Amino acid sequence: MDITFSLPLLLQSVVSGVFLGGVFALIATGLTLIWGVMKIINFAHGEFLMVGLYLVYFLVTKLGINPYLTIPINFIFLFLIGALIFRVNIQPVLKDPVMNQILLTVGLMLVLQNLALLFFSATPLTYDNIYNRITYSIGPIVFPLANVLAFIGSLIVILLLGLFLNRTDTGRAIRAASQNSEAATLMGIDVSRTYLIAFGIGSGCVGIAASLMITFYYVSPTVGGFLGLIAFIIVVLGGMGNIAGALIGGLIIGLGETVGAALLPGSFSRLLTFLIFIFVLLFRPEGILRRGE
Amino acid sequence: MSIKMNLTRMAMLAFMILFLVGCSPASSPTSQPIVQTNLPPIATEVTSLKPTEINSSQQSEQVTTIKIGALHPVTGDAASGGKSMRNALTFAIDLINKEGGIKSLNGAQIELVYGDTQTKPDVGVSEVERLAQKEGVLAIVGAYNSSVTKPATQAAERLGLPFLIDMAASDEITERGYKWIFRLCPKASWYARDQVLFVQYLNKDMGLKVENVALLHEDTDWGMSVADGQKKYLEEAGYKVAIDVTYPANAADLSTQVAKVKSVNPDVVLTSTYLNDAVLIAKEREKLGMSKVPFIDSAGGTIVSGFIESLGNTAEGLFSVLEFSPLASGYPSQVNEEFHKVYGEDFTGNSVYSYVAGWVLADALERAGSTDKEAIRNALASTSMPHSTKMILPQDVLTFDQTGQNPNASMYIVQVQGGKLIPVYPAKYAAAKVILP
Numbered sequence: 147m148d149i150t151f152s153l154p155l156l157l158q159s160v161v162s163g164v165f166l167g168g169v170f171a172l173i174a175t176g177l178t179l180i181w182g183v184m185k186i187i188n189f190a191h192g193e194f195l196m197v198g199l200y201l202v203y204f205l206v207t208k209l210g211i212n213p214y215l216t217i218p219i220n221f222i223f224l225f226l227i228g229a230l231i232f233r234v235n236i237q238p239v240l241k242d243p244v245m246n247q248i249l250l251t252v253g254l255m256l257v258l259q260n261l262a263l264l265f266f267s268a269t270p271l272t273y274d275n276i277y278n279r280i281t282y283s284i285g286p287i288v289f290p291l292a293n294v295l296a297f298i299g300s301l302i303v304i305l306l307l308g309l310f311l312n313r314t315d316t317g318r319a320i321r322a323a324s325q326n327s328e329a330a331t332l333m334g335i336d337v338s339r340t341y342l343i344a345f346g347i348g349s350g351c352v353g354i355a356a357s358l359m360i361t362f363y364y365v366s367p368t369v370g371g372f373l374g375l376i377a378f379i380i381v382v383l384g385g386m387g388n389i390a391g392a393l394i395g396g397l398i399i400g401l402g403e404t405v406g407a408a409l410l411p412g413s414f415s416r417l418l419t420f421l422i423f424i425f426v427l428l429f430r431p432e433g434i435l436r437r438g439e
Numbered sequence: 440m441s442i443k444m445n446l447t448r449m450a451m452l453a454f455m456i457l458f459l460v461g462c463s464p465a466s467s468p469t470s471q472p473i474v475q476t477n478l479p480p481i482a483t484e485v486t487s488l489k490p491t492e493i494n495s496s497q498q499s500e501q502v503t504t505i506k507i508g509a510l511h512p513v514t515g516d517a518a519s520g521g522k523s524m525r526n527a528l529t530f531a532i533d534l535i536n537k538e539g540g541i542k543s544l545n546g547a548q549i550e551l552v553y554g555d556t557q558t559k560p561d562v563g564v565s566e567v568e569r570l571a572q573k574e575g576v577l578a579i580v581g582a583y584n585s586s587v588t589k590p591a592t593q594a595a596e597r598l599g600l601p602f603l604i605d606m607a608a609s610d611e612i613t614e615r616g617y618k619w620i621f622r623l624c625p626k627a628s629w630y631a632r633d634q635v636l637f638v639q640y641l642n643k644d645m646g647l648k649v650e651n652v653a654l655l656h657e658d659t660d661w662g663m664s665v666a667d668g669q670k671k672y673l674e675e676a677g678y679k680v681a682i683d684v685t686y687p688a689n690a691a692d693l694s695t696q697v698a699k700v701k702s703v704n705p706d707v708v709l710t711s712t713y714l715n716d717a718v719l720i721a722k723e724r725e726k727l728g729m730s731k732v733p734f735i736d737s738a739g740g741t742i743v744s745g746f747i748e749s750l751g752n753t754a755e756g757l758f759s760v761l762e763f764s765p766l767a768s769g770y771p772s773q774v775n776e777e778f779h780k781v782y783g784e785d786f787t788g789n790s791v792y793s794y795v796a797g798w799v800l801a802d803a804l805e806r807a808g809s810t811d812k813e814a815i816r817n818a819l820a821s822t823s824m825p826h827s828t829k830m831i832l833p834q835d836v837l838t839f840d841q842t843g844q845n846p847n848a849s850m851y852i853v854q855v856q857g858g859k860l861i862p863v864y865p866a867k868y869a870a871a872k873v874i875l876p
Binding site: 152154155158159162163166267269270271272274278279281288290292293362363364366372373376403404405407408411412413415416 | 658684685686687689690691692693694695696698699702714715718719722725726727728743744745746748749750751752753
């Protein structure tokens with residue numbers, strides 16, 4: 147139970163936290179987009195990530211595709227899965243009580259987890275790759291290439307998503323539908339198609355996250371559990387439905403995890419993350435960034 | 440439209456229920472088939488015994504069969520482990536009977552009477568009573584889970600029934616001053632002992648500089664108690680624990696914890712892991728360029744099937760304590776091959792003790808030459824079995840000390856070499872040499 151403190155370690159944990167936070171933010175962005183547009187909390191979001199990770203794993207190990215080239219394939223695949231699940235499962239409950247929606251997405255989560263257990267067993271899989279071995283260092287601080295690329299990739303995707311929502315017609319339609327679906331319908335926007343696209347993009351985000359994470363992470367049927375939980379915390383922390391909030395929330399939680407681990411032993415390392423969360427909820431219950439109207 | 444919506448929803452629900460129901464046996468594959476496999480071994484045992492019974496009754500009217508209880512969990516949480524232990528014990532008893540049974544008792548055959556603890560302490564106790572009083576067994580082998588074995592051995596002690604523990608590692612089981620209890624497997628704290636013995640071996644025989652040792656482990660009861668043992672044995676051996684890093688077992692990221700370990704430039708790292716965290720540690724170890732530092736695991740994630748396959752080169756060079764390896768050279772691998780032919784599975788770190796337990800009991804019965812429990816108990820206490828096809832544990836001679844513990848019980852240290860867990864220590868039973876990068 148040594149409580150150690152050293153400056154290089156602290157700096158390292160800050161660097162690791164920022165890198166980790168970028169990927170967390172990308173996962174949370176998908177979730178916050180779906181919430182922001184159709185007010186559905188997708189409890190199966192982490193499991194979509196799990197599906198994405200399995201897909202990337204098989205693309206890179208069986209077909210030998212470079213992990214970073216799987217980004218478009220994985221985005222499209224997860225987009226289609228998201229769209230399909232939206233059409234079949236989510237759309238029918240859009241107007242139903244919240245409890246029904248929660249039961250539905252929790253059910254989806256269980257189904258996906260158990261399907262993965264059935265097909266892939268509980269053994270975690272990892273991808274043995276060169277990116278995980280290349281590191282750059284400045285003094286005592288290590289910058290692993292895999293994490294740097296994942297961080298940069300996540301930032302670019304979040305930025306592109308922001309541009310898409312603000313600058314394109316489809317993006318504007320999504321925002322319009324999220325602000326007032328009836329008014330949007332009156333303006334000639336096909337709201338159900340817009341929802342479908344938003345849900346697809348939200349799911350596609352975790353597909354990209356999966357491609358970026360496979361080099362340094364593992365895949366198992368339950369991998370979505372913790373990452374899904376983290377994504378919820380980030381969404382609530384940043385302000386539900388707010389993409390910039392998800393980015394800030396992601397960085398804060400990423401830093402909380404690693405700096406917490408640097409300063410505190412064992413399970414106490416979680417303390418920092420959840421303390422931050424509780425304090426933000428106390429003083430800004432609506433999240434760090436209020437949802438833009 | 441609402442009817443259509445309701446229909447879709449009902450279909451969804453039906454689909455979900457179907458899948459959940461369909462999946463539950465898959466996620467616990469051990470619970471169902473066991474009920475069926477409960478019966479066949481007993482049935483075959485009985486039929487195979489009939490002719491010999493007649494034969495021996497012609498020679499003498501004394502003893503024709505000796506009943507031995509095999510008490511393992513074959514339903515419940517620990518069922519899969521319990522089942523392979525039952526198989527290994529049955530395998531040994533079949534060999535003993537084939538070789539002519541207990542010769543000092545006119546070739547009496549051993550009949551195994553199966554019990555099932557269901558991984559429950561109270562059931563363990565009632566099974567001991569049933570086996571002793573209704574079935575009339577002369578000794579019991581069991582019972583895998585420490586939580587079950589503790590009360591079960593208590594019952595055996597009360598009944599004056601020899602109880603040979605194949606596997607149940609909790610230290611205190613043989614530290615209660617019991618007379619009727621014997622244990623083959625090492626105590627839980629000896630995992631740490633064997634790790635430290637190996638560190639000494641690396642240091643003194645392999646010329647590795649060892650000044651700083653780092654501990655890295657998950658912080659539930661198991662990881663913490665292993666670490667306590669590691670600290671104790673390291674201190675006794677004169678090594679310094681430079682840092683003791685703990686982490687939550689379900690951590691999503693261990694980069695900082697491994698960086699903490701790296702910050703003290705350890706010469707050796709001792710770990711206690713589950714599976715997912717072991718994977719993360721291996722990944723971080725590679726990323727932080729610590730591949731030259733030996734990481735020695737406490738039979739945690741490193742030895743779980745699938746760990747090496749999933750990590751590939753990243754796992755190369757990692758060490759772990761391991762109770763048994765089918766790759767160990769000499770008798771263990773020979774016997775394991777025979778076992779594999781019959782049961783289609785390898786000995787596990789648990790079932791290898793069940794196999795040896797069968798032979799230890801047969802040896803004791805042979806020397807006792809009597810069905811008196813006191814005589815069997817005394818014969819057990821004076822056991823001395825050399826390493827052979829019967830005693831395939833990695834130790835020279837199997838004996839029991841005053842407390843009933845096998846004091847020389849030791850484990851292998853295995854290293855991931857070429858994608859396999861190769862036994863590299865103790866040197867006498869190793870299949871290959873340690874590779875230090």
